[in-house]
Amino acid sequence: MTKQVAILGSTGSIGVNTLDVIRAHPDRFKVVALTAGKQVERLAEQCIEFQPEIAVVTEVQDAARLEKFLLAKGLRTKVLYGPQALVTAVTESGCDTVMAAIVGAAGLVPTLAAAQAGKRVLLANKEALVMSGNLFMQAMQRGGGELLPIDSEHNAIFQCLPNGFAKVPQSSLGVEELWLTASGGPFRDTPLEQLAGITPAQACAHPNWVMGKKISVDSATMMNKGLEVIEAFWLFGLPLEKIKVLIHPQSVVHSMVRYRDGSVLAQMGQPDMRTPIAYGLSWPERVDAGVAPLNLAQLAALSFAEPDLARFPCLSLAFAAAKAGGTSPAILNAANEIAVAAFLDEGLPYLQIAKVVEQVLNAIPSSNADSLETILSVDAQARKLAQDFICKH
Ligand SMILES: NC(=O)c1ccc[n+]([C@@H]2O[C@H](COP(=O)([O-])OP(=O)(O)OC[C@H]3O[C@@H](n4cnc5c(N)ncnc54)[C@H](OP(=O)(O)O)[C@@H]3O)[C@@H](O)[C@H]2O)c1
Known part of the structure; x- marks a missing residue:
């Protein structure tokens, strides 16, 4: 049966890659809704090609134009x-x-709506899960739909776990640890004294992946990996201390699961998001994703190392927020979104991103994240505070 697909964030990097996979399989997938923020021309082209029932933009005047x-x-x-x-x-x-591929907190409400409505949710928008973890997983359960992670690391772990991961406690499957791999970003080996002068263009030039600007900066600071640890915690239900991060500069092993019997299962592939996107769209089947085959013989080496937390303070902040639980991950996320936006606008030096996040986390006490209202209110409070700290900077 043809799948009817809505893409939230169709004009972004994940959205465009999703349409690329869909384009190759018109017999399997039909696009019924496309949403953008501001890129009206790109959305118009997508509408002409895919003819959705609904198209959405942010502003009224853009809607009139479209x-x-x-x-x-x-x-x-x-x-x-x-x-x-x-x-x-x-x-x-x-x-x-529903492909949930809006960047940041703006994706939370529609992604939650997809969960509540029992859709198959292809989750790229990790910020939504970081903000609302418990609430989101409950909504998925009540809605009765399938949740498939699109982040390459979580998609890899999903592929390394037996089917139906969410329904069975991992301990009964013999899962001991999840190992999330991280390239270490463009500044993995940059001398620490040079980090102060990093520009947005340098931070967005990821060595292995082509992505949107926000996630590129998050990869450079490794906040992205911190958000992913929180994402893995909610998706796979393992205690935080069993979720580990490993630097793996080649981005070939996308993540691993270590089992009780000594087995470690890894998923490998090219650093191309069309692989996890195609897997999410077609699961439990597999379709051609248009991705070049992996040639292991051409790779000089695969290496792994522990992350250097002094170089990546955002990773420590994310671990701390994950441990604190409640609204702390939402506070972390909101402060980071504001700090990264300010850095991209050249209004905040690179090294101040972690400082802003830390100040905001210290200023707002964690509370129970038991309703959407609470989460949205804490998100607004953290954004305002981050903005104030940046202005004073
Ligand atoms: N890119 C990757 O390889 C990758 C990998 C793993 C996970 N992810 C996750 O996937 C999500 C999307 O990442 P991306 O790299 O694709 O980002 P992106 O290229 O910046 O695209 C973001 C999309 O969200 C839309 N958008 C932004 N703000 C919006 C708002 N306020 N209201 C409605 N729509 C809005 C954008 O619309 P306009 O551009 O039209 O304004 C665009 O379609 C992020 O959560 C990221 O962490 C991405």
């Missing part, structure tokens, strides 16, 4: 705008599968 353009092309796509329209794209497009 609607006029699509009508002139004879398309009957319903054009909507604003945050609530992202939920409508999930609940009223007739989709059964």
Whole structure:
């Protein structure tokens, strides 16, 4: 049966890669909703090619422009705008599968809506799970849909676990540890004294992956890996101390599971997001993802090392927030989003990203993250505080 797919964040890096996989399999996947933030031209091109029922942008004037353009092309796509329209794209497009690929907290509400509505949720938007972990997993359970991780590390772990990972406690499967691999980003070996002068262009030039700007900076600071540890905690239900990070500069082993009997299962592949995207879309089957085959004989070596926490203070901050639990991960995430945006705007030096996050985490006490209202209110408070710290900087 053809899967009906809604893509939240279709104009971004994950969105474009998702459409690339779908384009190759018109018999398997039909696009029913596409959402963008500001890239109206790119969304217009996508609508012309994939003819969704619903298209969403952020601003009213962009919606008017898009609607006029699509009508002139004879398309009957319903054009909507604003945050609530992202939920409508999930609940009223007739989709059964949702690619959650909006970056940051903006993706939380529509991703939760997909969970509640029992869709197959392809989760790229890790920030949504970091902010709302318990609430989100409960919504998935109540909705009864399938949750498939798209982050390459979590997708790798999913592939290394027996089917139905969420339904069986990992301890009864003999799982001892999860090893999340990390390339270490562009500054893995940069002398520490040079880090102060890092520019946004340098931080966004990831050695192995081509990604959106925010996740590229997060990879450089390794906040990304910290967010992924929290993501793994919620997805796989293992205690935090059993989730380890390993630097693996070649980005070939995407992550591993160590079992009680001494076996370590790894998933390997090219650093190309189309592999986990294709797996999520077609699971439990596998389809051609358009990815070049991996040639192990051409690789000089695969190496692994412990991360240097002095070089990557954001990783320590994420571990601390994960350990504190409650609203701490949401506070960490909000402060980081603001600090990274300021760094990208050249309003904050690179090394201050971790400092801003630390100040905000210290200033707001952790509380129970038991409702969406609480999480959104803490998120707003942390953003404001981060902004204040940046202004004073
Ligand atoms: N890229 C990767 O390889 C990768 C790998 C693993 C996980 N992820 C995760 O996947 C998510 C997306 O990453 P990405 O690299 O694809 O990011 P990206 O290239 O920056 O794309 C983000 C998408 O979200 C949309 N968007 C941004 N703010 C929005 C808002 N306020 N309201 C509605 N839509 C909004 C953007 O729309 P416009 O561009 O039209 O404004 C774009 O479509 C992130 O959570 C990231 O951590 C990405």
